[in-house]
Amino acid sequence: MSVLPTLDGLDVAGRRVLLRADLNVPLDDEGNVADDFRIRSSLPTIARLRDSGAVVVVCSHLGRPKGIDPSLTMAPVTARLGELGGFPVEQIDGVAGPAVTAAVHNVPAGTVAVLENTRFEEGEKTNAAELSDALAELADVFVLDAFGSAHRAHASTVGVAERLPSAAGPLLEAEVRALGRLLDDPASPYIVVLGGAKVADKLGVMSHLLPRVDKMLVGGGMCFTLLAAQGHGVGDSLLDADRIEEVGRLLGEYGDKIELPADVVVAERFAADAASWVVPAEAIPDGTLGLDVGPATIARFGEAIEGAGSLFWNGPMGVFEWEAFRRGTAGIAEAVTRCSGFSVVGGGDSVAAIRMLGKDDEVSHVSTGGGAGLEMLEGRTLPGVAALQQWVRE
Numbered sequence: 017m018s019v020l021p022t023l024d025g026l027d028v029a030g031r032r033v034l035l036r037a038d039l040n041v042p043l044d045d046e047g048n049v050a051d052d053f054r055i056r057s058s059l060p061t062i063a064r065l066r067d068s069g070a071v072v073v074v075c076s077h078l079g080r081p082k083g084i085d086p087s088l089t090m091a092p093v094t095a096r097l098g099e100l101g102g103f104p105v106e107q108i109d110g111v112a113g114p115a116v117t118a119a120v121h122n123v124p125a126g127t128v129a130v131l132e133n134t135r136f137e138e139g140e141k142t143n144a145a146e147l148s149d150a151l152a153e154l155a156d157v158f159v160l161d162a163f164g165s166a167h168r169a170h171a172s173t174v175g176v177a178e179r180l181p182s183a184a185g186p187l188l189e190a191e192v193r194a195l196g197r198l199l200d201d202p203a204s205p206y207i208v209v210l211g212g213a214k215v216a217d218k219l220g221v222m223s224h225l226l227p228r229v230d231k232m233l234v235g236g237g238m239c240f241t242l243l244a245a246q247g248h249g250v251g252d253s254l255l256d257a258d259r260i261e262e263v264g265r266l267l268g269e270y271g272d273k274i275e276l277p278a279d280v281v282v283a284e285r286f287a288a289d290a291a292s293w294v295v296p297a298e299a300i301p302d303g304t305l306g307l308d309v310g311p312a313t314i315a316r317f318g319e320a321i322e323g324a325g326s327l328f329w330n331g332p333m334g335v336f337e338w339e340a341f342r343r344g345t346a347g348i349a350e351a352v353t354r355c356s357g358f359s360v361v362g363g364g365d366s367v368a369a370i371r372m373l374g375k376d377d378e379v380s381h382v383s384t385g386g387g388a389g390l391e392m393l394e395g396r397t398l399p400g401v402a403a404l405q406q407w408v409r410e
Contacts, residue, residue: 148175161185
């Protein structure tokens with residue numbers, strides 16, 4: 017597991033702390049926060065810094081703006097942060113520069129300042145030196161607590177950490193510890209459940225984990241490329257034809273570990289109200305597409321999940337957004353909550369399913385980062401984590 021500098025070794029009393037949080041939350045059609053899970057997850061770190069006498073300046077990205085986009089302003093996030101935290105919060109009009117520096121330095125004691133969307137700045141994603149310098153001028157020390165962004169070498173994750181005394185926040189620490197446990201010494205049987213639309217997004221983690229796991233259960237849209245590699249027809253289901261050969265090699269080498277759906281829910285069209293029925297996974301009719309895993313698969317996958325000593329789940333089993341095709345994902349979520357081993361859930365829809373059941377506390381660790389978690393389990397070093405390691409004191 018990566019060794020990180022922590023808040024225990026960082027003097028923050030009376031100092032200005034730039035906190036890179038992960039407040040990238042979904043917004044509804046009216047521009048209000050639709051899901052505040054990540055905001056709530058950041059509150060303990062902010063409270064700890066405030067209680068330690070620090071002046072807290074929070075920065076985060078929101079969405080994927082191309083330049084300044086008023087629909088992706090941090091204002092609704094800032095408002096929700098204040099409501100949940102119960103402390104005064106001030107929205108700063110900008111990310112960096114002389115005016116922002118002056119505004120941050122004038123924030124009253126006890127008030128949390130929130131910068132504007134970091135991706136409004138052109139230099140954020142390129143880790144531009146100018147933006148990194150300007151962000152570093154805002155504070156005395158830096159805390160990275162945004163695991164969901166730690167796999168990006170951005171100015172607000174890496175650039176600042178190279179310029180200010182830095183530490184990992186408790187949330188980042190917990191993420192690295194939990195995922196490190198799955199890499200270093202997972203209890204057996206080690207079960208990995210993968211879903212989601214694109215098999216290409218999961219090939220790295222499949223290749224890295226298959227030698228280590230006891231079983232890898234694959235559902236979601238990605239399973240159809242594996243079924244096709246076995247020679248089965250998949251109708252009009254989602255298919256990455258360019259990856260068939262690659263997944264075929266994995267099936268050839270680790271076919272005893274990879275478990276695919278026994279049955280799937282199919283429909284004749286991709287629509288929330290489409291008529292649907294269950295068919296064997298090896299007999300998907302022409303002119304239909306698979307939109308969820310079937311009841312036999314839910315039962316089989318669920319049995320393996322409940323008996324896991326170590327468990328990782330990333331990705332829905334079907335079109336989770338539509339109620340008619342949500343049973344597979346909900347069934348897996350139920351099984352995960354009954355797992356008595358060490359369980360980690362990562363990825364937006366997987367986390368949403370667990371939270372929908374109201375059983376977050378029945379999972380060992382609910383991750384705030386999907387892509388970052390996958391990259392870590394691929395064995396890759398996250399740039400944000402690497403940037404912090406220069407501050408480890410022997």
